[in-house]
Amino acid sequence: MKITRLEAIPFSIPYTHPLKFASGEVHAAEHILVRVHAEDGVVGVSEAPPRPYTYGETQQGIKAVVEKIFAPQLIGLDVFDREKIHARLNRTVGNPCAKGSVDIALWDIIGKVLHQPVTRLLGGYTDRMRVSHMVGFDEPARMVAVAEMFKEKYGISTFKVKVGRHPYSLDVAVCRALRQHFGDTVDLYIDGNRGWSASEAARALRAMDDLDLLMAEELNPADDVLGRRWLIKQAKIPFYADESVSRPAEVAREILDGSATAISIKTARTGFTQSQRVHFMCESLGIENYIGNQIDGQVGTMASVVFGAAYKGTAERAGELSNFLDMSDDLLTEPLRIADGVLKIRERPGTGVVIDEEKLARYRCDA
Ligand code: MUC
Ligand code: MG
Secondary structure, X not given: OEEEEEEEEEEEEEEEEEEEEOOEEEEEEEEEEEEEEEHHHOEEEEEEOOOHHHHOOOHHHHHHHHHHHHHHHHOOOEOOOHHHHHHXXXXXXXXXXXXXXXXXXXXXXXXXXXXXXXXXXXXXOOOEEEEEEEEOOOOHHHHHHHHHHHHHHHOOOEEEEEOOOOOHHHHHHHHHHHHHHHHHHOEEEEEOOXXXXXXXXXXXXXXXXXXXXXXXXXXXXXXXXXXXXXXXXXXXXXXXXXXXXOXXXXXXXXXXXXXXXXXXXXXXXXXXHHHHHHHHHHHHHOOEEEEOOOOOOHHHHHHHHHHHOOOHHHHHOOXXXXXXXXXXOOOEOOOOXXXXXXXXXXXXXXXXXXXXXXXXXXXXXXX
């Protein structure tokens, strides 16, 4: 089945609760809806969230790369020519989210053509994941109130706490307030988005030694090569690489260099094909991983759970699948529902997303 057209549609949906973290903040989901068209009218759908402060990609840049560089290289190839497709995508350096979104849309087509949910094609381990919610910067009491609301309303009991502020004592106070409020009824972990230096991070970890944190993510930049190794040697909990591992080779480098002891997998940046490679590498090496969130909307979140549910390793840990709840609206005909702290895949061919065309017309910003 040949690829006939690639579409990249920019849209913007405001957040009701903007997410703030050490490397940036998000007030509107200014994302790209990618549609890959194939013969017989089959269409694959995905979402690309540009993160200029993380990978340098922008909404207009992703649109241009998909339509002007990838489309001429892919049109005419068969959707099952997967290695050929990736060889062509990889002629372009960088642009992880543009590549990831095209890959996911192609898997959506493959699932539709084979009449199978993509989770089953990838690995088929389960049909659901436990959900972890990311709590953005605010005053300690407000961050506790947000977590309490997500626990009460959606049954979520795993929280990623954004840290990396100056002074670091504010972040320590937040984590302490969360632990005091919830006791041992929740799991907590932290993500610094490179906001601290190695020594600030070391002091903060020492100050939180009694808080039973599950893990720490990207507390300082991976580019502080020796500082990062020094920090990791003294950390008593797994140290996750996130934005520093946007492709499998970076995962290998960080693990071998002692710059990370665990890996966040984000389908937004490694699609399904490269995420598989990352997951298998981690599994073979005995390295923990979990499904992270690139502040995805519902289309992207569905992709995350479709991949995460496919494998034992990713399905065993809570995945970050809930921050679309901070958006004022979304693009699906049937909104995702989190209940009892769990999000399920949809038992239908492909990734299971159906776009509400009226909503897309309302939020698209290229008209
Ligand atoms: C995260 O885990 O870092 C913030 C920036 C980004 O690219 O993803 C988010 C969440
Ligand atoms: Mg992160």
